[in-house]
Amino acid sequence: MLTFTAIVLPQPAEALVNIHTPIPIAFAVMSNRLDAAAKDAEGKLEAAYGELTDDSGHVIKGKAKQVQASAMNTAEDLKQGAKATAKKVSELSGKAADNIK
Structure with a gap:
């Protein structure tokens, strides 16, 4: 019977956060592209x-796949544009809220 022993080495929490924070967003876009x-x-x-x-x-069939690829790129462009617009609206609403105080 085989037995396995796991050794867990402590790592600084800051290193874990910095490694994993930006990757999912960029990877999703890159993967779709x-x-x-x-x-x-x-x-x-x-x-x-x-x-x-x-x-x-x-x-x-080949031409249809090319059209599908074009649609995939257009969808990604639209998503990125919507994210940028939402971020800008959020920033502007934050500035407007600051001006009200």
Whole structure:
């Protein structure tokens, strides 16, 4: 029977916070952009294959994947724009609240 022993080494709390704070937001955006780029490349390859083999089905599927990739990028642009607008509104409302006092 195998037994395992876990050793936990203490780490400074500040190091843990600084490592993990900015990563999720940037990673999500980067992941969505990478997914769109991969979908676009897949569509280009499938469309090219369809053209080489004179198979209109593959050409259409490839073009559809390229359109889907474009839509994914547009959706990401819209999300980023909405986040920027929400941040600006929040900042302005905070300034307005300060002026009321």
